[in-house]
Amino acid sequence: MPRGGAHITKVHYKGNTDDFIVFVESPADVENWKKDSSIPLAQVVNSFKIMVTHKHGAQGQMDGASNAALDNEFGTHNEDEVIKQILTKGSIQAGEESERGGDRNITQGGTVGHATGNR
Structure with missing residues (x-):
């Protein structure tokens, strides 16, 4: 899956018990497939x-x-x-996948911006 500001297209399916996501190449590819x-x-x-997003919609935590x-x-x-x-x-x-982009390893330090007064 793309990281950091990459264009990402997904198809969100709202199910009875869970919400499901499939990542696709582009909206045009999906529309072309629907026609053919x-x-x-x-x-x-x-x-x-x-x-699956556990009923948290298209933006929920995905597993x-x-x-x-x-x-x-x-x-x-x-x-x-x-x-x-x-x-x-x-x-x-x-859209763009910017909210999850970047390094998610918080142990490297300096990734969480808190107002500490130290600059």
Whole structure:
């Protein structure tokens, strides 16, 4: 997945028990696939990893969706079938991934800006 200000496009599917995300190459690729489903999914999706946001919408903390979660929501855990449902029924969201960009390792120090008076 892109880091630090990279353009990112995802398809968000609001399920009955969880919200699911699939990262895609571009909104145009998804729309083209919807018109012509013979286009290989590999040309549409950025990663075959299906993410779950635990009912926190498209911006929630993402984890890999378990087979049980996929079975519960989609009736299958076949990734291709689930991704097709998400692409068909989900909403495309494009933008920049800036809120999660950068180094997340806080042990390196200096990454948290607190007003300490020391400059």
